[in-house]
Amino acid sequence: MTKKYQIVGVGNALVDVLAHCEEDFLVEAGIDKGVMQLIDTARAAELYDTMGPAQEVSGGSAANTIAGVAALGGRTGFMAKVRDDQLGRIFAHDIKAQGTDFSTRQAPNDYPNETGRCLILVTPDGERSMNTYLGVSSELTANDLDIGMLAGTEWIYLEGYLFDSPDNQIAFYRAAEATKPAGGKVSLTLSDPFCVDRHRDAFRAFVKDHVDLLFCNEHEMQALYQTETLEAAMEMAAAEVETVACTASEKGAYILNAGEKIHALATATEVVDATGAGDMFAAGFMHGLTMGRDLMTCGTMGCVAAAEAIGHMGARPQIDLKELFAQNNLS
Amino acid sequence: MTKKYQIVGVGNALVDVLAHCEEDFLVEAGIDKGVMQLIDTARAAELYDTMGPAQEVSGGSAANTIAGVAALGGRTGFMAKVRDDQLGRIFAHDIKAQGTDFSTRQAPNDYPNETGRCLILVTPDGERSMNTYLGVSSELTANDLDIGMLAGTEWIYLEGYLFDSPDNQIAFYRAAEATKPAGGKVSLTLSDPFCVDRHRDAFRAFVKDHVDLLFCNEHEMQALYQTETLEAAMEMAAAEVETVACTASEKGAYILNAGEKIHALATATEVVDATGAGDMFAAGFMHGLTMGRDLMTCGTMGCVAAAEAIGHMGARPQIDLKELFAQNNLS
Numbered sequence: 001m002t003k004k005y006q007i008v009g010v011g012n013a014l015v016d017v018l019a020h021c022e023e024d025f026l027v028e029a030g031i032d033k034g035v036m037q038l039i040d041t042a043r044a045a046e047l048y049d050t051m052g053p054a055q056e057v058s059g060g061s062a063a064n065t066i067a068g069v070a071a072l073g074g075r076t077g078f079m080a081k082v083r084d085d086q087l088g089r090i091f092a093h094d095i096k097a098q099g100t101d102f103s104t105r106q107a108p109n110d111y112p113n114e115t116g117r118c119l120i121l122v123t124p125d126g127e128r129s130m131n132t133y134l135g136v137s138s139e140l141t142a143n144d145l146d147i148g149m150l151a152g153t154e155w156i157y158l159e160g161y162l163f164d165s166p167d168n169q170i171a172f173y174r175a176a177e178a179t180k181p182a183g184g185k186v187s188l189t190l191s192d193p194f195c196v197d198r199h200r201d202a203f204r205a206f207v208k209d210h211v212d213l214l215f216c217n218e219h220e221m222q223a224l225y226q227t228e229t230l231e232a233a234m235e236m237a238a239a240e241v242e243t244v245a246c247t248a249s250e251k252g253a254y255i256l257n258a259g260e261k262i263h264a265l266a267t268a269t270e271v272v273d274a275t276g277a278g279d280m281f282a283a284g285f286m287h288g289l290t291m292g293r294d295l296m297t298c299g300t301m302g303c304v305a306a307a308e309a310i311g312h313m314g315a316r317p318q319i320d321l322k323e324l325f326a327q328n329n330l331s
Numbered sequence: 332m333t334k335k336y337q338i339v340g341v342g343n344a345l346v347d348v349l350a351h352c353e354e355d356f357l358v359e360a361g362i363d364k365g366v367m368q369l370i371d372t373a374r375a376a377e378l379y380d381t382m383g384p385a386q387e388v389s390g391g392s393a394a395n396t397i398a399g400v401a402a403l404g405g406r407t408g409f410m411a412k413v414r415d416d417q418l419g420r421i422f423a424h425d426i427k428a429q430g431t432d433f434s435t436r437q438a439p440n441d442y443p444n445e446t447g448r449c450l451i452l453v454t455p456d457g458e459r460s461m462n463t464y465l466g467v468s469s470e471l472t473a474n475d476l477d478i479g480m481l482a483g484t485e486w487i488y489l490e491g492y493l494f495d496s497p498d499n500q501i502a503f504y505r506a507a508e509a510t511k512p513a514g515g516k517v518s519l520t521l522s523d524p525f526c527v528d529r530h531r532d533a534f535r536a537f538v539k540d541h542v543d544l545l546f547c548n549e550h551e552m553q554a555l556y557q558t559e560t561l562e563a564a565m566e567m568a569a570a571e572v573e574t575v576a577c578t579a580s581e582k583g584a585y586i587l588n589a590g591e592k593i594h595a596l597a598t599a600t601e602v603v604d605a606t607g608a609g610d611m612f613a614a615g616f617m618h619g620l621t622m623g624r625d626l627m628t629c630g631t632m633g634c635v636a637a638a639e640a641i642g643h644m645g646a647r648p649q650i651d652l653k654e655l656f657a658q659n660n661l662s
Contacts, residue, residue: 019428020649053398053425053647056387067384086417086445094384097350114417313649316384318351 003184004152005101006075006290010145010175011062011159012137013080013104014116015087016275018128018313019054021121026129031121036130036192038164039119044133047119056087057314058094059118060137061191062159064276064315068283068305070098071321074290077101077149081140084108088115088136094316104144107136122313126271138165142174150178154290155213157282160191160220163199169206176210187213189282190220197223213243213289215282221246230254243295245302247281253299264299267307267328276315281306288330297330304328334515335483336432337406337621341476341506342393342490343468344411344435345447346418347606349459349644350385352452357460362452367461367523369495370450375464378450387418388645389425390449391468392522393490395607395646399614399636401429402652405621408432408480412471415439419446419467425647435475438467453644457602469496473505481509485621486544488613491522491551494530500537507541518544520613521551528554544574544620546613552577561585576630578612578637584630595630598638598659607646612637619661628661635659 026033029047039047058067063078070076078095082088084106095102107113116137121129140162150156156179162168176186188211190196196203203224207214214237218230221244225233230246234256237244244256252266284305288298305321312318325331357364360381370378389398394409401407409426413419415437426433438444447468452460471493481487487510493499507517519542521527527534534555538545545568549561552575556564561577565587568575575587583597615636619629636652643649656662 048424051428053389053428054421055645055647056421058384090385090387093379097382097384314386316386318644 003154004075005077005149005154007066007069007155007157007286008077008079008149008153009062009066009157009159010079010162010171012060012116012134012161013063013082013091014060014118014132014137015091016057016059016118016120016314017048017054018057018120018122018273018275019052021052021123023123026121026123031129031131033123033129034127035194036132036161039131039133041133044119047131051119051121055313056090057316058091059276059315061161061189061279062157063095064279065157065282065286066100067095067098067316068280068321069287070100071317072283072287072325073322074287077153079104079140079145079149081136081144082106082115083111083113083136085115087117091115101149103146111136113139120275122273122275126274126310128273128275139167140171141167142171145171145175145178147178150175150184151182153179153184155185155187155286157286158186158188160189160203161195163195163202169202172206180210185212186210187215187286189215189278190224193219193223196220200224208240211241213245214241215245215278217247217278245285245299247278252303253281255295255299257295260295262295262299264296264303267303269307269311271310273313274310276309277306279315280309280317301325301330304330334485335406336408336480336485338397338400338486338488338617339408339410339480339484340393340397340488340490341410341493341502343391343447343465343492344394344413344422345391345449345463345468346422347388347390347449347451347645348379348385349388349451349453349604349606350383352383352454354454357452357454362460362462364454364460365458366525367463367492370462370464372464375450378462382450382452386644387421388647389422390607390646392492392520392610393488394426395610396488396613396617397431398426398429398647399611399652400618401431402648403614403618403656404653405618408484410435410471410476410480412467412475413437413446414442414444414467416446418448422446432480434477442467444470451606453604453606457605457641459604459606470498471502472498473502476502476506476509478509481506481515482513484510484515486516486518486617488617489517489519491520491534492526494526494533500533503537511541516543517541518546518617520546520609521555524550524554527551531555539571542572544576545572546576546609548578548609576616576633578609583634584612586626586630588626591626593626593630595627595634598634600638600642602641604644605641607640608637610646611640611648632656632661635661
């Protein structure tokens with residue numbers, strides 16, 4: 001029986017606030033380049049005051065992936081927590097406008113924590129350094145999950161960043177437990193090497209118990225398994241999960257599946273802003289998977305979708321992804 | 332004596348909400364292509380519900396111009412009304428972050444009208460069709476003006492769209508009266524042909540009484556003077572104001588100054604989104620003027636700045652305008 005959804009995501013609801021800056025700015029502001037740092041309200045206000053003119057685009061790692069799958073024509077749903085404020089309405093609009101079901105109960109407008117945002121500084125080399133004020137997004141609990149949606153999907157896609165919140169972790173277990181008995185599968189993205197460092201045991205346990213498809217990059221993979229080489233880490237992951245898809249920037253992506261090893265090449269592109277490249281790789285890959293494509297095609301779909309995101313400010317697709325895939329003979 | 336400001340703007344405070352759409356969408360949604368329509372709260376909600384995923388960038392016609400001048404290193408100030416909400420804080424941040432003094436009293440967070448926004452639909456040909464919910468922006472009154480700032484500037488730059496509000500019109504007279512006795516000059520942009528049609532007499536009177544430099548495009552110029560030809564309208568304007576700068580899309584700009592006629596050629600560029608092209612022309616032109624450049628150089632500066640805006644989504648500059656000018660041997 002065809003399920004209502006192909007992929008349902010659970011993740012953070014963030015609006016990205018993107019600004020260009022010089023390398024010096026990162027140093028002066030004490031920002032670690034290329035990674036995600038969690039910041040509190042005071043730091044968010046201070047950093048926003050010093051950063052340059054910005055543009056706002058809906059973000060959130062898993063939300064970007066789901067928006068990408070929806071843009072490719074996939075049947076998608078998403079769960080994440082926003083407040084009923086202007087940024088929350090922007091987030092909800094953008095994900096629904098892409099064709100995704102989004103019905104998570106919103107926190108009322110007078111709730112103390114605002115909708116979350118991610119202050120992203122983009123340096124001239126196109127690298128993005130992220131400073132996340134989670135706000136109400138971190139308060140997603142198991143009670144916020146739409147159990148019917150989870151039971152009605154082929155895949156759930158979970159965002160590793162949520163391991164920073166104990167409530168979120170519990171929600172992940174609950175989500176997996178609602179999905180699997182109904183015949184669905186579980187995918188997880190590790191999100192960030194420092195997030196993996198902070199919660200290694202919890203990640204290891206969840207991966208071993210529940211994950212069928214693991215997305216990561218080289219740094220995250222080695223952070224998870226603490227091995228000398230990427231190959232050793234990949235082997236360890238392959239022993240625990242069915243499929244591992246590890247992105248490696250300009251080298252493309254390495255995919256392991258039941259002993260099969262595949263290397264999908266990166267699509268050449270000018271790097272404007274790396275925000276969302278990993279998210280969009282996952283979108284392309286999972287779209288291929290739900291369409292029944294072979295793993296090399298899935299990997300290439302991931303690389304083509306990632307290249308589109310790298311070519312402009314912000315993560316969400318700015319051109320017709322279906323048309324882009326058709327131009328690349330991917331369908 | 333050097334004045335504190337070179338250019339102080341008075342205009343709308345809007346956050347642009349930009350989305351791509353097909354031509355059909357404009358027809359179905361009843362949107363007139365290529366112009367600005369004022370919309371009320373209900374229409375704004377209805378249109379937002381039906382439009383695609385969007386990105387948010389600070390906008391407002393005069394605000395874009397002032398941000399452009401600031402990006403070029405000009406000493407700038409700006410007056411416009413926002414509410415103390417998330418979009419209002421975004422608007423205030425972006426204009427201040429570009430180096431502009433912005434101190435207009437904000438309406439409190441519980442004020443019924445929100446910060447204004449402009450829902451912009453960009454068709455595949457790059458044309459933008461604007462739907463403006465003015466919100467609290469239309470409530471700028473003469474009492475909101477910073478008289479000291481007006482007396483301390485070489486030029487004020489006024490946004491024609493404000494003629495839609497009687498309070499705004501009164502504020503314009505008050506602004507001119509605060510600027511001129513202190514030795515400052517008055518520039519005005521006509522903004523939109525339909526806005527000129529709605530308030531032709533008021534525009535004519537204000538231009539005749541106060542304007543030293545008039546910005547417009549061909550359609551606005553002919554709407555103002557209701558002549559058969561652009562040339563006839565330009566002649567009528569030249570009899571009333573010192574300098575007229577009329578943009579003409581891919582033909583560039585025509586400038587009339589005390590009998591002198593100049594044609595600045597447009598800079599070739601790929602049209603991604605025409606939003607803000609006229610605003611950025613005014614920025615480049617006025618920057619040249621305050622730097623004491625000849626009118627041909629001013630016109631070329633305008634065309635180069637406009638081309639930058641046309642090359643990406645949103646009006647505000649996304650690259651270093653100073654560097655762009657240097658590459659074009661403009662300084």
